[in-house]
Amino acid sequence: MEILRHVVVLVHLVGFAVLFGAWVVAAFGERRFTRLMTWGMVIAAVAGLALAAPWGISYELNYVKLGVKLVILLVIGALLGIGTARQRKTGTLAPALFWSVGILTFVNAALAVIWR
Numbered sequence: 320m321e322i323l324r325h326v327v328v329l330v331h332l333v334g335f336a337v338l339f340g341a342w343v344v345a346a347f348g349e350r351r352f353t354r355l356m357t358w359g360m361v362i363a364a365v366a367g368l369a370l371a372a373p374w375g376i377s378y379e380l381n382y383v384k385l386g387v388k389l390v391i392l393l394v395i396g397a398l399l400g401i402g403t404a405r406q407r408k409t410g411t412l413a414p415a416l417f418w419s420v421g422i423l424t425f426v427n428a429a430l431a432v433i434w435r
C-alpha cells in the first residue's frame with residue numbers, strides 16, 4: 320500500500336511537472352494555453368484526489384491544506400477552460416488569465432511543500 324501511494328505521489332508530481340513545465344515554456348515564448356497544460360492539470364487533479372484519502376500512511380492528513388489546494392485547483396481549471404475557449408474564438412489570451420494559471424500552480428506546489 321505504501322509503495323502504491325508513492326507511485327501515486329509520483330504520478331501527481333508528473334502532472335504538476337507537465338502543467339508547470341508547459342506553462343514556463345509558453346511564458347518564455349508565445350503566451351497561450353496549450354493542451355499539455357490541461358492534461359497536466361487533469362493528471363495532478365486525479366492523483367491529488369486519490370492522495371486526499373488516508374491510505375498507505377501512518378500520519379494524519381492536513382485536510383485544511385488539501386481543501387485550499389482543491390479550491391486553487393478548481394480555479395486553475397476554470398481559468399484554463401475559459402482561457403482556452405476564448406483563445407479558440409478570438410485567437411488571443413488575456414495576460415491576466417495566462418499569468419494567474421502559472422502563479423496559482425506555483426502557489427499550490429509551494430503549499431504542498433511548505434505547509435505541513
Ligand code: HEM
Nearest residue numbers: 328335363367368370371385388389392424427428431432
Ligand atoms: C495544480 C494543482 C496541484 C499542484 C501543483 C500540486 C503539487 C504538489 C506537490 C509538488 C506535492 C509534493 C509535496 C511533497 O511531497 O512534499 C504534492 C503532494 C500532495 N498533493 Fe498536490 N498538488 C496539486 C493539487 C492537489 C489536489 C487538488 C489535491 C487533493 C485535494 C492534492 C493532494 C496532495 C497530497 C495528499 C499530497 C501529499 C502526498 C503524500 O506525501 O502522501 N494536490 N502536491
